[in-house]
Amino acid sequence: xxxxxxxxxxxxxxxxxxxxxxxxxxxxxxxxxxxxxxxxxxxxxxxxxxxxxxxxxxxxxxxxxxxxxxxxxxxxxxxxxxxxxxxxxxxxxxxxxxxxxxxxxxxxxxxxxxxxxxxxxxxxxxxxxxxxxxxxxxxxxxxxxxxxxxxxxxxxxxxxxxxxxxxxxxxx
Numbered sequence: 001x002x003x004x005x006x007x008x009x010x011x012x013x014x015x016x017x018x019x020x021x022x023x024x025x026x027x028x029x030x031x032x033x034x035x036x037x038x039x040x041x042x043x044x045x046x047x048x049x050x051x052x053x054x055x056x057x058x059x060x061x062x063x064x065x066x067x068x069x070x071x072x073x074x075x076x077x078x079x080x081x082x083x084x085x086x087x088x089x090x091x092x093x094x095x096x097x098x099x100x101x102x103x104x105x106x107x108x109x110x111x112x113x114x115x116x117x118x119x120x121x122x123x124x125x126x127x128x129x130x131x132x133x134x135x136x137x138x139x140x141x142x143x144x145x146x147x148x149x150x151x152x153x154x155x156x157x158x159x160x161x162x163x164x165x166x167x168x169x170x171x172x
Contacts, residue, residue: 034125043147049114057088
């Protein structure tokens with residue numbers, strides 16, 4: 001009877017370990033991700049992605065944003081329209097597309113980042129609470145304001161009404 005109890009307990013422990021190890025490999029992709037297109041330039045596009053599980057596939061919603069650099073009166077944030085793709089998990093990566101073009105999303109475990117192969121490769125950080133997005137927007141705004149201060153608009157030459165003088169043509 002004692003051996004039977006030990007066998008039952010061992011079986012329960014084994015089943016618990018098996019079920020604990022059965023989490024889907026793709027679950028690490030689920031959530032919100034944010035990153036700069038060019039980490040060396042805080043004014044570059046900010047990529048935002050949301051990845052959700054949908055049966056055996058994943059739904060990826062992407063948009064990019066930045067400040068309008070031509071409106072020097074105020075910082076004006078612009079987001080692109082949201083693109084939606086369906087991805088499948090292949091060899092540990094999320095893959096969008098097929099024959100002609102393929103986009104991959106690779107989870108990098110050592111630093112908990114996501115490498116998006118589009119736009120030459122963009123590294124994104126997990127951003128479920130939106131704090132990374134807000135910090136990148138703040139850095140971009142400060143960098144753009146500094147750029148405007150260092151590159152003021154140049155005064156143009158006085159307005160010339162005569163098209164002959166304006167375009168350098170002589171009168172006939």
